[in-house]
Amino acid sequence: MGIVLKQSFRNTIIIYSAFLVGGINTIVFYPRILESEFYGMVTFLLSASNLVMPLTAFGIQYTIVKFFSSYETKEEKDKFLSSVIFLPLLIAIPLGFMWNYAHDWIMSKVTVENQIIEDYTFSIYLIAIACAYFELFYSWTKVQFQTVFGNILKELWNRVVVFLLLIAVSLDFITKSDFILYLTIAYIIRAFVMMFYAFYMYLPKFHFKLPENYKEILQYSLYIILAGSAGAILLDIDKIMIPGKDTIEKAAYYSVAVFIGSFIEAPSRAMTQILQPLTSKSLNEFNTKEVENLYKKSSINLLLVGGLFFLLVNCGVSELFKLMPEKGYAGGEWVVLMISFAKLYTMFLGSNGAIINNSTFYKVTLPIALGMSVFVYLLNKLFYFNLEFGTDGLALATLLTILIFNTFKLWFVYKKFSITPFTPKSFKMGMIILFMFVAFYFWDFNLPELEIMEFSITPIINILLKSIIITLVYVFVVLKLKVSNEIDSLLKRFYK
Template sequence: MGIVLRQGIRNTLISYVGMGIGFANTIFVLPRLLTPGQIGLTSLLVSFATIGAQLSAFGFASAGLRYFPYFRNQGRNHAGFLPLLLGLPLLGFAAMTVVMSLGQPLVLRWYGPADAALLGQHYGVAVGLAGAIMLGGLLDAYLKSLFHTSFASFCQEILLRLLIVGSALAYSAHYLSFAGFVVAYASAYAVVAVLLVAYAAAIGELHLRPTRAALRVKPLGEMLGFGGFALLSNISGTVLLNIDNIMVGAKVSLAAAGIYLVATNVSTALTLPFRALNKTAFSLIAEYWKEQDLGKMGAFYQRVTRVNTLVGCYLALGIGLNLDFIFSLIHRPEYAAGAGAVVLLLVGRLFDGITGVNGTIVVTSPRYRFDLLFNVLLASAVVGLNWLLIPRYELVGAALAYCVALVSINTVRTWFVWHFYRLQPFDGHIPRLLLVAAVAGLATWALPTLPNLWLTMLMRGSVLTVLYGAGVLLTGTAPEAVALLRKLRRR
C-alpha cells in the first residue's frame, strides 16, 4: 500500500503542475506564437490521431489494467503479458494505417480548397502520431499495472507539454519551418512513447518475447470482449472531446478550429476543481456500493454538488466577466471571436459540475453498463447538433451543441440515479447558492469598464469575491465554507 500511496501523491502533484503548464501553453503561449490556422491544423491532426489510436488499440489499454493481475508473477515475464498487450493493437494499427491512408481523399473533401491543401501536406503525420499515442497509452497501462505510474505521468503531463512549447519556440525563432514544427509536434508524442519503453527496460519489466502461456492464463475471446466494450466506452468519450473541433474545421475553416480550440481551453479551467474532487469521489462511491450504504452515498452526493456549485459558480463568473482581459493576454485580436463560445461552454460545464457525480454513481453501480449507453447517446447528440448548428452559427453553434448535449445527458443521468436508487444531488442550499451567484454576477457585470484592462479585471474580481463570499456566508448556503472559515479563525 505504501508504493500506491507514494505514487498517488506524486501523480497528484504532477497532474496539477501539468494542468498549470497546459493551461498556460494553450491559452497564453501557443496562440501568441501560432496563427489560428496553424493551431487548427495541429489540433486536427491530434484529433484524427487520437481516434485512430483508440480504434487501433481496441480497448486493450483498459483490458490490460483489468487482466494483468491474473498474469502477474507467473514467471519472470508475467506469462508473456506484454507481447500479448502490444501484439493485437500493433496489428490493429497496421490495419488503421491502411484505412487512414486510403481515406485521405475522403477526409480532404470535407474541407475547403486552401485548408484541404494544407491538411494534405501534413496528413501523413497524423498516421505516425496515431501510432505514438497508441503505444504510449498501452505502455502507460502496463506501468500502471506494475504500480510504476509517476514517470509515465511526468512524461505525459509535463514533458510532453514542454516539448510542444519548445517546438513552437523553435518555429517562432525560425530554427524550424512550419513543416518541421508539425513533425516536431508529433515527435513529442513519440519521444514519450520511447521513454516509457526505456523506463520499462530500466526497471527490468520489458519482456518482449511472446509465449504460448499467455493464451492459457485467460481466454483471448474474453479479453477481446472486454476490450470491445472498453473501446465503445472510450471512443464515445474521444468523439465527445474531438468531434466539435473536427467539424468546425470542416464546416467553417482551420482558422476557426484554432480559435474554437482556444475557447475550449479557456472554459476548461472551470473543470479543474471538479476533476480533482471526482478523483476522490470515485473510490468513496465504490466503497459505499460495496457496503450497500445508500444513505452515506446520498449525503456525499449532495455534499459534492454543494461544493461544486459553490466553486463552479465563482469560477464561471470570474472567467465570463473577464473575457476581454483573458483574450487581451494573447495579443492576437482574432482569437476574441471565440468569446461567445466560451460563455456557452462555461454554462454546459457548470451544469455538468453542479449535477454532482451522477456519472460516477452509474459507472460504479450494478447497472454500470448503462454508462456506455449514456456515453454513446452523448457523443451522438454532440455530432447531430454540431451538424445542424455549426453551418448556421459557426463557433457559437459548436459551443451551443456541446452545452445542450451536456445539459441533456446530465439531466437523464440524474433522473436515472433518482429513479433506480432514490438519490438526487439537490438540497435547499442549491437555489440559494444560485441566487447569490446571480446577484453577485449581475452587480459585477454592471460595473463600468476602466481605461486599463488590468484595473478592470482587478476591480471586477475584487467586487465579485466580496459580494459572492459575503452572500454565501451571510445566507449560510454553503455549510462547508462556513466550517472552513471557523476553522481558519480558530487557527
C-alpha cells in the same frame, strides 16, 4: 474523502499550472508565432487524433480500472495485466496498414483552402497510438491509487513541450513543419515514460494465459471502445467540421474560446483520476453507502470550486479577448459562456460517470455515447451549416447535448442505485453562483488606457482587480454559509 481531497488538491495544482502554461501558449504564443492558419492546422490534427485514440486504445484504460480490484491474488492480477497490454495492437497495426485510405478520406472532408493538412495526417495516427498507450499505463498506476505523476505527464508535459517548441520556432531554431514533427515525437516519448513509471509502481510476472473471466473483459472492452469512440466525437467533432466549411483559421479562433471555457473543469479532471478507482473498488465490494458518500461529496466540492472559476472566467473574458493579436479571436464570449456552463453542469454530477462505467450497468454507456455523438453532429449541421449561427452554434450544440444526456445519466443512477448527488447545500451553492454572476458579469473598472512598450496592460489590470474582488466575496460567502466541510477545513488552514 481524505485520499480523494489530498490527491485531488495536488492534481488540481498540476492541472491549473498546466492551464497557465497552456493559456500562455494559446493566448500569447500560438497566435503570434504560428499564426492562425498553422495554429488551426495543429488544432485539427490534435482533435483528429483524439477521435482515433479511443478506437486504438481498445477501451483498456477503463477495463484496467474496472477489473483490477476484483482480483484477489497477485497471480490473477498479473494474468489480467499481461493479457490486456497487447490488446490495443489488434487495432493499431491493421489501422496503420490502411492509413493511406484514412488519409484520402480526411482530405476529402476539407475544403480546397485547407490543403495544408495533407502533409501531416500521419501524425494523427502516431499521436493517437501514443495517447492510447499513455492512457493504458496511466490507468495501471491509478489502480495503485497513485495519480499525481501520471497527471503531470498528462496535463503538463505536452503544454511545456509546446511552450519550448514555440520559442524554438520564434528564434528560428526549427521551422513550423519541424514543430509538428517534434510535437509528435514528444507524445511518443511521454508514452514510454509513463510505461516505465507504471512498471516501477507494479511490475507483473508476465503470463501467457488468459484470466478466467477473459470473455467478460473482452465484452466490456468492446462496449467501452465503441462508447469511447462515440464519446470522443462530442469533444472534438466541432473542430473537425470547421475546415469543411470555413478556413482553418476559424478552428484556431474557436479552439481558443473552448480552451478558455474549459478552464473551469480542472478540479473535475483532477478528482476523477482518484474517484474512478475508488468508486470501482466500492462497487466491487458492494459498498453502496460509500458510493453514495463519494457521489454527494464530489458533487458539492466540484460545484463549489468549479463555480468560482466559472465566475472568474466569464466575468473577465471580454477583457481577455482584448489581449489577442487578431480580431478573429474576439467575440467568443458566448462560446466561453456555453462551454463553461456545460463543464460546470458536468462537474455538478460528481462521480456519476465513474458509477456507471464501473457498475454492472456499464452497457448503457454505449447507447448514451452513441446518442450524444449523433445528437451533437446533427445539431452542428443544423446550427453551423444550415442556420449559419457560426461557432456560437457549435458551442450551443455541445451545451444542449451535455444538458440533455447528463440529465439522463443523473436519472439513470437514481433509478438503479436510488442515490443522487443532491444535498440541501446544492441549491444554496447554485444560488451563490447565479447571484454573483449577475452582480459581476455586466461591469468592468473604467480604467485609463495604460501601455508598456506599445502593449496595453489595462485589460490585465481590469481582470486582476475584478478577480480579486470576486474571489474574496465568494470565499467569504462560502465559509459563512458552511457549504462544504472539506473546503472549510482546507481554507481554515490558511487563515487561522
